[in-house]
Amino acid sequence: MHAKPLGRIAGELLHRRPGGRRSGDPVGPDAFGLDAEKVGGFTAGTLDGPAEARFAEEVALVLPLSWSLTPRAEERLSEVGRHLGGRRQLLEWLDRHPGLPRLTARLFALMDNLDHFSERPPVIEAVSALRDRGAPPAELRDVLPPETTEETLADVAQRIEELLGRQEAPEAARVALATAGWLRGAGDAAPGSPEAAEMSEVMSRLRTDIAEAADVP
Structure with missing residues (x-):
């Protein structure tokens, strides 16, 4: 991605539009959340290339649902963002994986x-x-x-x-x-x-x- 648009990204990973209107049903307990073992493997650097690519797809599925995740699932997503260094780095990491x-x-x-x-x-x-x-x-x-x-x-x-x-x-x-x-x-x-x-x-x-x-x- 070009640096200029990415440079405009601000705010916290899980709170893009505070107070914004939302629709749809919230997910159930840990539904669409990230698997704790995979999060641990990613943050520990033990996932191989194909496993990391699959994990990136799972993060991409969860990210738009961050506003409705359970606290446990939200924390797992936050852990991934913190490991990468923040919101911008999370998007840059996702951008490295096609699809x-x-x-x-x-x-x-x-x-x-x-x-x-x-x-x-x-x-x-x-x-x-x-x-x-x-x-x-x-x-x-x-x-x-x-x-x-x-x-x-x-x-x-x-x-x-x-x-x-x-x-x-x-x-x-x-x-x-x-x-x-x-x-x-x-x-x-x-x-x-x-x-x-x-x-x-x-x-x-x-x-x-x-x-x-x-x-x-």
Whole structure:
């Protein structure tokens, strides 16, 4: 992944959007949680290459569910993150494994950037201007809320995370690609806005990264 989008990732591993709305049923005791023996093997450095690749897939499945894990399962996921050095290092590690782990890492990079830009009023104004220029992509018509507010981009990020949590990675990638591709136009919709130009650049890079991970044009 490009350093600039990754550099925008902030916050704790298990708490991307404090207070954000969530949907779906919480998992049962340790359901979708990481196996304690595998976590121990990973942190001890005893997993071989194929075993680590399989473990990376398991982490990728659990990460979108972190908000609903049991305390025991949440601690195991936290242990993996601490071992790697933090959130950014966790995503970089996932990115080194092709398939679902890499795609998940790049989707999380997009989600975190959407959250980040949601907090910048000039960006929200640029998104509103972008919507005024024409209808968003068809993939986003049932995703974007009717009004453009400071919650708009965060709501899109939440939808992508929910799709990942339901193990609908191809659909999550489809929404993510449409989002990043659409937001590339924010700079043109708000000429003279450094914030909009910055988001356009970041979204362009992220779209390339996600398309590569999803193996789509």
